Amino acid sequence: MVKATTLVTTRRPFRFRWRYVRIPVAVVLMALYFLPIYWMFKTSLQPEREISTSSINLWTTSLTLANYVQVLSDPLFATWFKNSVILATSTMVISVLVSTLAGYSLARLRFWAVKFLGRPFLLAYVVPSVMIVVPVFVTLAGFGWQNTYHALIITYTSFAVPFSTWLLRAYFLTLPTELEDAALVDGCSRLGALFRVILPLAAPGVATAGLFSFVLGWNEFLFAFVFVFTEDMKPLSIALQRILAQTIAASSADLGYYGFGAMFAMCVLVAAPILVVFLFLQGWLVRGLAAGAVKG
Amino acid sequence: MAESSAGAAETRPAFRARHTPSFWYRLTNSEAVLALVCIAPATLLLLFILAYPVIQTLAFAFYSRDLLKAELGTQFVGLANFAWLLDYDRFWLALQNSVLLTVVTVFFELAIAMVVALMLAEPFRGVGIVRGLFILPWAIPTIVTAFVWRGLFSPRYGLINQVISEVGRLVSGPSYQFQFDWLSNSAFAMLGVIIVYIWRGFPFVFLVLLAGLQSLPQELSDAARIDGANGWKEFWYVTLPQLKPVILIAVILRTITVFNWFDLVWLLTGGGPQNATLVLPILVYNRAFVAFQVGRASVITAVMFVILAILTYFFLSQQRDEEHAR
Numbered sequence: 001m002v003k004a005t006t007l008v009t010t011r012r013p014f015r016f017r018w019r020y021v022r023i024p025v026a027v028v029l030m031a032l033y034f035l036p037i038y039w040m041f042k043t044s045l046q047p048e049r050e051i052s053t054s055s056i057n058l059w060t061t062s063l064t065l066a067n068y069v070q071v072l073s074d075p076l077f078a079t080w081f082k083n084s085v086i087l088a089t090s091t092m093v094i095s096v097l098v099s100t101l102a103g104y105s106l107a108r109l110r111f112w113a114v115k116f117l118g119r120p121f122l123l124a125y126v127v128p129s130v131m132i133v134v135p136v137f138v139t140l141a142g143f144g145w146q147n148t149y150h151a152l153i154i155t156y157t158s159f160a161v162p163f164s165t166w167l168l169r170a171y172f173l174t175l176p177t178e179l180e181d182a183a184l185v186d187g188c189s190r191l192g193a194l195f196r197v198i199l200p201l202a203a204p205g206v207a208t209a210g211l212f213s214f215v216l217g218w219n220e221f222l223f224a225f226v227f228v229f230t231e232d233m234k235p236l237s238i239a240l241q242r243i244l245a246q247t248i249a250a251s252s253a254d255l256g257y258y259g260f261g262a263m264f265a266m267c268v269l270v271a272a273p274i275l276v277v278f279l280f281l282q283g284w285l286v287r288g289l290a291a292g293a294v295k296g
Numbered sequence: 297m298a299e300s301s302a303g304a305a306e307t308r309p310a311f312r313a314r315h316t317p318s319f320w321y322r323l324t325n326s327e328a329v330l331a332l333v334c335i336a337p338a339t340l341l342l343l344f345i346l347a348y349p350v351i352q353t354l355a356f357a358f359y360s361r362d363l364l365k366a367e368l369g370t371q372f373v374g375l376a377n378f379a380w381l382l383d384y385d386r387f388w389l390a391l392q393n394s395v396l397l398t399v400v401t402v403f404f405e406l407a408i409a410m411v412v413a414l415m416l417a418e419p420f421r422g423v424g425i426v427r428g429l430f431i432l433p434w435a436i437p438t439i440v441t442a443f444v445w446r447g448l449f450s451p452r453y454g455l456i457n458q459v460i461s462e463v464g465r466l467v468s469g470p471s472y473q474f475q476f477d478w479l480s481n482s483a484f485a486m487l488g489v490i491i492v493y494i495w496r497g498f499p500f501v502f503l504v505l506l507a508g509l510q511s512l513p514q515e516l517s518d519a520a521r522i523d524g525a526n527g528w529k530e531f532w533y534v535t536l537p538q539l540k541p542v543i544l545i546a547v548i549l550r551t552i553t554v555f556n557w558f559d560l561v562w563l564l565t566g567g568g569p570q571n572a573t574l575v576l577p578i579l580v581y582n583r584a585f586v587a588f589q590v591g592r593a594s595v596i597t598a599v600m601f602v603i604l605a606i607l608t609y610f611f612l613s614q615q616r617d618e619e620h621a622r
Contacts, residue, residue: 036433036448105331109331124346128601129556131600219437221558244563285431
């Protein structure tokens with residue numbers, strides 16, 4: 001009996017089992033991948049004198065909020081933050097509305113011209129933003145729109161619309177037409193069916209498109225850099241870039257606009273709103289992109 | 297009443313004509329009109345902000361327009377800008393750098409994301425957290441990404457130099473200190489930029505592949521396993537072919553984004569040191585906003601646009617073939 005068992009165990013060849021290593025390897029990779037973000041948080045909570053060192057300190061016992069206090073007590077920071085919120089929120093609302101209508105039209109309504117319009121929407125994604133920044137600036141400055149919110153909002157929206165439309169079209173295609181037909185039979189208009197029946201069902205797609213537009217409006221750099229020239233109209237991305245350039249040009253950390261730690265605190269504060277929204281919408285995000293990716 | 301008149305209409309066509317909806321009713325309830333009205337805002341926006349500037353830029357490629365010599369105005373120069381471009385060494389350098397950056401970044405993004413997506417496709421306890429942390433950098437603003445990585449690479453405060461110093465101290469005594477400015481070294485700057493690009497672009501590819509993997513039917517994998525395929529064969533012959541459309545989408549979207557990306561590389565290195573990370577978008581920016589030569593900047597963007605348009609067309613026809621094959 002004993003002999004038989006040993007025979008069986010020795011005979012079994014060694015097999016590499018993917019499922020035993022996959023979780024530990026995934027966790028280690030994740031830790032490495034996440035390290036820069038962790039490092040940013042850690043540095044933002046450290047006192048200035050601890051940051052400039054040649055030894056690794058991945059954690060610290062002398063946590064301090066002094067860096068955050070310094071950034072948040074800067075009245076300009078509130079202005080920059082407000083500007084970013086206005087730009088990103090307007091971009092999100094307008095582009096979701098526009099893309100929902102366009103995506104619905106492409107997915108559901110049958111008309112030869114609309115079919116013809118579908119492909120250029122994807123081609124719009126190919127346009128390099130450095131390519132159009134000069135003509136767009138010349139055109140909008142011709143309207144006297146330089147240094148305004150609406151010039152930026154309209155450009156950001158047009159950047160967000162192609163991808164959002166494509167995503168929403170794909171999501172609408174995954175929904176059964178029967179529900180819509182039922183609403184139409186019950187006396188709903190086409191648009192009523194879209195807003196009362198389709199949109200609630202397409203929530204993950206809408207959320208993904210909205211988040212995408214918001215992130216675009218929040219992060220955009222080049223156009224804001226070219227369009228905005230007064231301090232009170234700058235969004236966070238431009239303000240942070242200027243401070244970063246100053247800090248790096250300064251010979252020592254405390255000669256810059258902020259110290260090194262305060263810079264990282266500002267980085268955290270710039271990233272925070274998106275991270276929060278993102279954590280709430282994450283489940284929807286996977287489903288929203290899934291439809292977009294799979295249905296093409 | 298209504299029913300009987302409808303019946304009458306069917307039997308007597310002449311009578312039915314009087315009941316056809318009015319022109320106004322047909323206009324407001326027609327699917328064609330609604331389709332056009334719905335798509336109009338998006339189309340107008342794209343025409344105004346994308347199509348018109350693109351056409352203008354393509355036209356500018358044939359003109360000489362120097363903002364510093366405004367008295368010369370805009371002059372038609374034919375193909376002179378193209379001739380200039382062929383002789384312009386920095387253009388060829390930037391093109392080479394752009395292609396290198398794009399190909400290497402997209403390839404490694406795809407390869408790493410594939411491995412991680414395969415690891416995380418099947419659920420386990422805590423899979424949501426692991427997936428979430430892998431996706432998180434997607435939400436980090438570009439400027440923050442650039443700043444944090446400049447911090448990591450920095451000679452004085454950087455984590456990378458700290459790690460090397462720490463290892464060095466173990467080997468050669470406690471006084472060892474490693475100071476190397478990664479992004480200011482022309483041999484390493486491009487590698488540094490590629491690493492940051494991969495880090496930043498990974499979540500999107502990962503999400504797309506994960507979504508693709510989860511939508512695959514389980515039956516084919518089961519059948520392959522019953523037929524004796526091992527894990528690798530199952531992946532290569534069953535999973536990968538089914539994922540092909542999704543991979544195509546990820547590749548083309550990432551190629552376009554990376555090729556056109558100005559912000560990140562500009563914030564990381566500004567195209568330096570010694571043009572080691574000079575890519576096409578930076579060259580365009582320098583021509584347009586530093587040298588103020590709009591015509592010459594337009595020629596470079598026209599070339600970028602044509603390259604990407606050809607690639608996208610190729611992708612779309614590939615996708616169409618896939619659809620026909622199914």
